[in-house]
Amino acid sequence: MFITFEGGEGSGKTTIIAKLKETLEQKGISVVTTREPGGSSIAEQIREVLLNNKNTDLKPHTEALLFAASRAQHLDEVIIPNLDKVILCDRYIDSSFAYQAYGRDLGMDFVKKVNDYALCYMPDLTFYIDLDHEVGLARVSKSRSHKKDRLDSEQTIFHDKVRSGYLELAKTEKRYKVINGNQDVESIYNEILNVILERL
Template sequence: MSGYFVTFEGGEGAGKSSALSGVAEKLEEEGYSVLMTREPGGINISEQIRNILLDKNNTEMDARTEALLYAAARRQHLVEKVKPALSEGKIVLCDRFIDSSLAYQGYARGLGIDHIFQINQFAIDHFMPDLTLFFDIKPEEGLARIQANQHREKNRLDVEHVSFHQKVYQGYHLLKDRFPLRIQSIDASRSLDLVIQDSYERIISHINT
């Protein structure tokens, strides 16, 4: 039995991580075997790369260096954790995947969506998610959530100018238009309970299609 790969995407403060945990709980209650993971990270090597990428002291990082590090972390995470779980028939819920690189480095950093897509196709060997949920919330609202959350550690991307986050948001909408069969929008401005329920129903519907 092959598993099912679902990625959670969106800008900073969209609530992806909280929604992912809630969806995993609901799926497990229904008897599904679920693996929760994240990018960059998820396994030891990728977590080390994550620390470099998100360190607030690394403000001098070149955009192409950033893109290549994300792709490297993605490759290791995919072969070491995601694919083995899918081969066991699990539903893998991943906080970020290739679309983050396309929106952040490809569009917002100005490196080109097609160029970043090509780099990542080498890294993931054309392995794409079965379903991607885009948590759609205006950048200003997402950043306000981050500022209000005293327990959330601020990373290098959080301190980018709001114009950068607006470009990320635009990038995601371009991707949604480009991959309409894979990417579905979730209204992330609603309460967490509603977002979780909506996300859960989208996944179940897609699995049963």
């Protein structure tokens, strides 16, 4: 199964994915965890450009193309070779739909066009952990290790559009499971684990 996790900072994605990997492996299931942008050496270098706070002049179309390039590399190096396992991926193409098509107002047609290759490898299941952006950032700000990246630093109106984008996608995509992000991480983890085990 190819399973993706979407949601803003502070939604607990990273913690939940790590816990799921441990639990599933204890049950004898082969698991690969990865992330976007990034997941492979070249894709991680593109991630540095995308999230660097110095790159304030990065244009919306360039941003979308860089995400697509990172994704293509990630697909070839990580996703496609491991489709016989359970893949837990922190973000995937839905991030481009929400952030670039909705957040940047580039539209779905453009984002789908530049991500044409990725559309051949869609997730079997996508969890969107729904949480208000301000609540999520307040959570992560308590962590000394967290630094706001270029996208975190966007205005609230941008993040509101991103959230609306995710919720619109959830209305039309059967693979979506919307999870209430206001719960504690353990409750979110258990809810997601139960869905995965049922599918497996």
